[in-house]
Amino acid sequence: MSLSMDDLRIKSVEYRKKLLKYIKLAGAGHTGGSLSCIDILNVLYNNILNISPELPDKPDRDRYIQSKGHSVEALYVVLADLGFFPEHDLETLCRYGSHYVGHPTRKVKGIEHNTGALGHGLSVSTGIAMAAKMDGNKYKVYTLVGDGELTEGSNWEAALTASHYKLDNLTAIVDYNHLQITGLTMEVCNTDPLEDKFLAFGWHVENISGHDLEEMNRFFREVPLSVGKPTCIIAHTVKGKGVSYMENKKRWHHGVPDDEQFNMAMEELDSSLKFPE
Amino acid sequence: MDIKNEERRITDPVMGKPNLEVFAKTLEELAAADRDLVVVTSDSRGSGKLGPFGENFPAQIVETGIAEQNLVGMSAGLASCGKKVFAVSPACFLTARALEQIKNDVAYSDQPVKLIGISAGVSYGALGSTHHSLHDFAVLRTIHNLTIVAPADKFETEESVKWAYGYEHPVYIRFGKKAMPVLHDNNSGFVYGKGIEVRGGNDLAIIATGECVAPALGASLKLEKEKGIKARVISMHTLKPLDMKILFRAARECDGMITVEEHSVYGGLGEACASGLLANGYSLPFKILGIPDEYTVTGSQSEIFTHYGLSPGGIAAAAIKLLKTN
Ligand SMILES: Cc1ncc(C[n+]2csc(CCOP(=O)(O)OP(=O)(O)O)c2C)c(N)n1
Numbered sequence: 001m002s003l004s005m006d007d008l009r010i011k012s013v014e015y016r017k018k019l020l021k022y023i024k025l026a027g028a029g030h031t032g033g034s035l036s037c038i039d040i041l042n043v044l045y046n047n048i049l050n051i052s053p054e055l056p057d058k059p060d061r062d063r064y065i066q067s068k069g070h071s072v073e074a075l076y077v078v079l080a081d082l083g084f085f086p087e088h089d090l091e092t093l094c095r096y097g098s099h100y101v102g103h104p105t106r107k108v109k110g111i112e113h114n115t116g117a118l119g120h121g122l123s124v125s126t127g128i129a130m131a132a133k134m135d136g137n138k139y140k141v142y143t144l145v146g147d148g149e150l151t152e153g154s155n156w157e158a159a160l161t162a163s164h165y166k167l168d169n170l171t172a173i174v175d176y177n178h179l180q181i182t183g184l185t186m187e188v189c190n191t192d193p194l195e196d197k198f199l200a201f202g203w204h205v206e207n208i209s210g211h212d213l214e215e216m217n218r219f220f221r222e223v224p225l226s227v228g229k230p231t232c233i234i235a236h237t238v239k240g241k242g243v244s245y246m247e248n249k250k251r252w253h254h255g256v257p258d259d260e261q262f263n264m265a266m267e268e269l270d271s272s273l274k275f276p277e
Numbered sequence: 278m279d280i281k282n283e284e285r286r287i288t289d290p291v292m293g294k295p296n297l298e299v300f301a302k303t304l305e306e307l308a309a310a311d312r313d314l315v316v317v318t319s320d321s322r323g324s325g326k327l328g329p330f331g332e333n334f335p336a337q338i339v340e341t342g343i344a345e346q347n348l349v350g351m352s353a354g355l356a357s358c359g360k361k362v363f364a365v366s367p368a369c370f371l372t373a374r375a376l377e378q379i380k381n382d383v384a385y386s387d388q389p390v391k392l393i394g395i396s397a398g399v400s401y402g403a404l405g406s407t408h409h410s411l412h413d414f415a416v417l418r419t420i421h422n423l424t425i426v427a428p429a430d431k432f433e434t435e436e437s438v439k440w441a442y443g444y445e446h447p448v449y450i451r452f453g454k455k456a457m458p459v460l461h462d463n464n465s466g467f468v469y470g471k472g473i474e475v476r477g478g479n480d481l482a483i484i485a486t487g488e489c490v491a492p493a494l495g496a497s498l499k500l501e502k503e504k505g506i507k508a509r510v511i512s513m514h515t516l517k518p519l520d521m522k523i524l525f526r527a528a529r530e531c532d533g534m535i536t537v538e539e540h541s542v543y544g545g546l547g548e549a550c551a552s553g554l555l556a557n558g559y560s561l562p563f564k565i566l567g568i569p570d571e572y573t574v575t576g577s578q579s580e581i582f583t584h585y586g587l588s589p590g591g592i593a594a595a596a597i598k599l600l601k602t603n
């Protein structure tokens with residue numbers, strides 16, 4: 001089953017509203033990065049990944065590893081929507097005794113791997129992709145990394161290995177929003193030009209918009225885009241996307257909206273559905 | 278000081294400050310007088326409260342991006358050229374991710390880097406185990422030539438940072454971000470490798486470190502008020518080298534001993550004390566309080582403390598059980 005672009009568009013707005021709601025309820029969360037990757041997760045989970053809440057462990061399922069684990073709220077709302085767990089579970093987010101902590105863990109149904117320390121997901125995904133090749137399995141592996149995260153050297157060790165072993169069942173999606181905690185990635189420690197780097201490491205690279213649902217739908221479906229090469233999709237995104245006062249503002253990396261800000265965000269998101277761009 | 282005043286001191290939040298903020302202020306003071314003082318961060322400037330430092334001393338701060346291994350390696354290089362380097366990063370990443378750099382580039386090569394583990398222990402609370410450092414004392418204790426310090430309040434923080442600045446060998450200092458009550462009067466009299474008796478008593482000794490000294494003191498007050506038990510409290514700010522003298526004296530003078538730390542019960546303060554005592558012929562009722570070897574419960578730092586009996590009430594209950602009085 002796959003959703004129409006209109007349905008996906010509605011989901012993107014719903015997901016944004018929900019993740020803000022649960023961040024506000026928890027009083028903590030990684031707001032900007034969740035808003036920047038939610039469209040990517042929307043397309044992956046609704047239209048690309050071969051997974052199901054009924055058979056969460058089926059061996060031939062596609063794998064998604066969220067290396068930028070801090071944007072866990074985006075992952076939680078999507079998994080709840082797909083039926084991996086009841087949405088009201090998220091009312092316990094970050095609460096005493098809850099399994100819904102501020103980073104992904106396998107205690108939560110649908111989550112494949114514990115992340116949160118940056119720079120691990122690409123190596124783990126490389127291992128999963130290699131296991132698929134060893135076993136002659138056809139599933140695909142997708143991982144989401146932050147642009148700031150790419151300063152961790154481990155990413156580049158994995159990038160070398162993945163291309164060395166011709167793991168074309170592996171796709172790394174970069175949430176290319178130009179910001180990290182301290183400020184602009186370009187100023188903190190530049191990771192650009194990303195395309196040249198991944199090309200030099202032997203990957204197939206595509207630049208697309210991480211908010212254009214139709215474009216993502218098309219590209220994610222087509223991987224591998226070069227036989228024998230892992231794919232890097234540089235998804236151009238806006239940190240805080242969808243809530244104009246949060247967009248491109250570093251303080252919303254882990255800012256929590258107050259009542260007034262929350263209502264403003266809800267209004268803006270609702271009206272974005274009424275008046276499509 | 279009477280017990281009322283003592284109680285007020287540890288419960289009055291306005292008197293206390295987060296050790297993290299005290300650290301940042303102290304660094305600014307030191308940097309103003311020494312252009313060779315360099316701070317290295319890994320997208321951790323904000324978490325380290327070093328925003329103002331960066332603005333006031335832009336030439337004395339180096340940003341590596343999110344790359345803790347590079348942070349420690351570069352710090353060793355800078356230190357080898359005479360810079361007085363403070364490498365500042367969350368304790369969880371600094372001491373796990375960059376462990377080999379700490380072992381080889383800093384400790385083995387004897388480069389006087391000051392490794393600063395911020396938001397240590399379970400300070401990051403509900404962010405989960407990736408962000409907790411419950412292993413740092415244990416792994417770092419096994420590395421030769423590395424001093425380990427966990428200051429308890431603003432005085433211990435300021436004094437230990439100033440001491441580390443002048444020390445010519447590797448140091449690891451870790452602290453949290455929650456406001457700590459003031460545990461000393463005007464200064465702590467911090468001397469590297471020497472524990473501090475924060476409160477007297479001969480029925481029981483509570484040896485605590487870092488952010489566990491405040492609840493240990495709370496437990497001591499509670500025990501005296503409610504049970505008439507006089508519990509000595511020692512801030513064992515230096516984990517390595519451990520102050521054996523103060524430990525042995527406590528073992529001779531008290532009927533039991535409890536250690537309290539924001540760390541795994543394995544390999545930290547408790548086991549260091551236990552082995553020091555036993556190897557030197559001391560034996561007494563003994564209990565290690567810390568985070569047990571299990572999947573850590575979700576919660577804020579104080580919820581996690583309460584869950585595992587590291588709150589004043591939890592420590593007092595463990596004391597009563599240990600002394601078998603009721
Ligand atoms: C190993 C490690 N170091 C530091 C951190 C703290 N941290 C969490 S998010 C973040 C910034 C991430 O920036 P980026 O990868 O660009 O993510 P995004 O902009 O999508 O939020 C940092 C430094 C971490 N989680 N893991």
Ligand SMILES: [Mg+2]
Nearest residue numbers: 147148179180
């Ligand atoms: Mg980013």
